[in-house]
Amino acid sequence: MSDQPTQEAITAVWRHESVRLVGALTRMTRDLDLAEDLAQDALVAALEQWPDSGRPGGGVPANPGAWLMAVAKRRAIDQFRRNDALRRRTAELARGLEEAEMPEFDAAVDHIEDDVLRLAxxxxxxxxxxxSRPALTLRLVGGLTTQEIARAYLVKDATMGQRISRAKRLLAESGASLEMPTGAERQARLGDVLAVVYLIFNEGYAASSGPEWTRPELCLEAMRLARILSWLVVDDPEVHGLQALLEIQGSRLPARRDADGRAVLLEAQDRRQWDQLLIRRGLTALAEAQRLGRAGRPVGTYVLQASIAACHARARRPEDTDWPEIARLYDVLAAAAPGPVVEVNRAVAHGRAHGADAGLDVLAAVDDDPALSGSHLLLAVRGDLMERAGRRDEAAAAFREAAALTRNDDERALLSRRADENTLDRRA
Incomplete structure (x- = not known):
């Protein structure tokens, strides 16, 4: 194997295994910073050893995740032994590391006592x-860099770096345990965990910046966590609602690019490419959420959003979509969780259900909302509604302005293409 394929393999392995590696090491060492350092040491060892397939230990191992864990564990034991301050704890900690159960990195079955979920x-x-909670979760669980998180939150890299460092310091000072919380403590944190799992999925489904339209590995990790949560918290409709939402939206990932690799919006997607297994999983989870709701458990925004996603999933063709029902659900969502982003999406739904002018009327209410300042979202939707209203020049201008604001390369190309199409239509 040449160096280049090996480097690519190491990058792929690191993206897939690093979060679980840090989670397992944190559980074993009870020290988050040390766990991250050990994981990085294992990565350096892989970079040094795997490319040289001609010597013992060289080449990509059959179980790369287990290889990284073995290296990290050995270095942890060495570090404890070298540290005089921890001499009394060496035997106990080293024995614990030697005897600790090796995570089955290639297992097909998810386990409730999951180290990644513990990290969340x-x-x-x-x-x-x-x-600080979503930022730290995106760093530890989502595997995003500090720079990527800073761009998602529209803050400077240094500011986000300080926020994450401070969060780690506060955790260390508080003596926070990696053990899975139970009872009232778990319920108190559950809402935040659901929110950050959703954030991780969204960053994968529509990357906030960079050259890639999607980051499927983040979507897959978020879906995995959502499934584990639904097994752990069986009586909460919102947990099942989140799983339903992610499974149904995740089903569209294969169709979000065309044969030429260009980004494709929902209504132009080839629905034959949608993953039917994920749709079935999502609809089953939604049915369970709705059953719990009828039994008196409180239903919230994830169930409502999953219900909207289900309307799309059940439509075999774009023209079969029940837009009046989607508009009604968005009205309910706007009343339950008002906000500018919900209003922008509600404008899309009303534009499809009741005509472009109805959508523009909804959009007008958030035209000057400071939360959307600098965002391309409002302008992209305005361009779409203008196009549907036959106002091509205004649509082209809105799409161009939106393209200038987005930080995602593929989305910029898509918006620029729509601007050009509206300009060419006018010339014709």
Whole structure:
């Protein structure tokens, strides 16, 4: 194997295994910073050893995740032994590491006592300020870089770096445990965990920046966590609602690019490419959420959003979509969780259900909302509604302005293409 394929293999393995590696090491060492350092040491060892397939130990191992864990464990034991301050704990900790159960990195079955899920609950510890919880979770569980998280939150890299470092320090000072919380403590953190799992999925489904339209590995990890949560918390409609939402939206990933690799919006997708297994899983989870709701458990925004996604999933063709029902559901969602992004999506639904002018009327209410300042979303939707209203020049201008604001390369190309199409239509 040449160096280049090996480097690519190492990158792929790291993206897939690093979060679980850090989670397992945090559980074993009880030290998040040390766990991250050990994981990085294992990565360096892989970079040094795997490309040289001609010597013993070289080449990509059959179980790369287990290889990384073995290296990290050995280095942890060595570090404990070298540290005089921890001499009394060396035997206990080293024995614990030697005897610790090796995570089955290639297992097909998810386990409730999952180290990644433990990290998610740890990242949402009440000792952390609310604004730090999603940032730390995206860093630890989502595997995003500090720069990517900073761009998603529209803050400077240094500011986000300080926020994440402070969150880690607060966790260390609080003595927070990686053990899975139970009872009232788990319920108190559950809402934050659901929110950050959704954030991770959204960053994968529509990357906030960079060259890639989607990051499927983030979507898959978020779906995995949502499934584990639904097994762990069986009586909460919102947990099942989140799983339903992610499974149904995740089913569209194969259709979000055309044969030429260009980004494709929902209504132009080849629905034959939608993953029917994920749709069935999502509809089953939604049915369970709705059953719990009828039994008196409180239903919230994830169930409503999953119900909207289900309307799309049940339509074999775009023209079969029940837009009046989607508009009604968005009206309910706007009343339950008002906000500018919900209003923008509600404008799309009303534009499809009741005509472009109805959508533009909804959109007008958030034209000057400061939360959308600098965002391409409002302009992209305005362009779409203008196009449907036959106002091509205004549509082209809106699409161009939206393209200038987005930080995602593929989305910029899509918006520029729509601007050009409206300009060419006018010239014709």
């Amino acid at each position: 609950f740890l990242s949402c510890h009440p000792a952390l300020p609310p604004e």
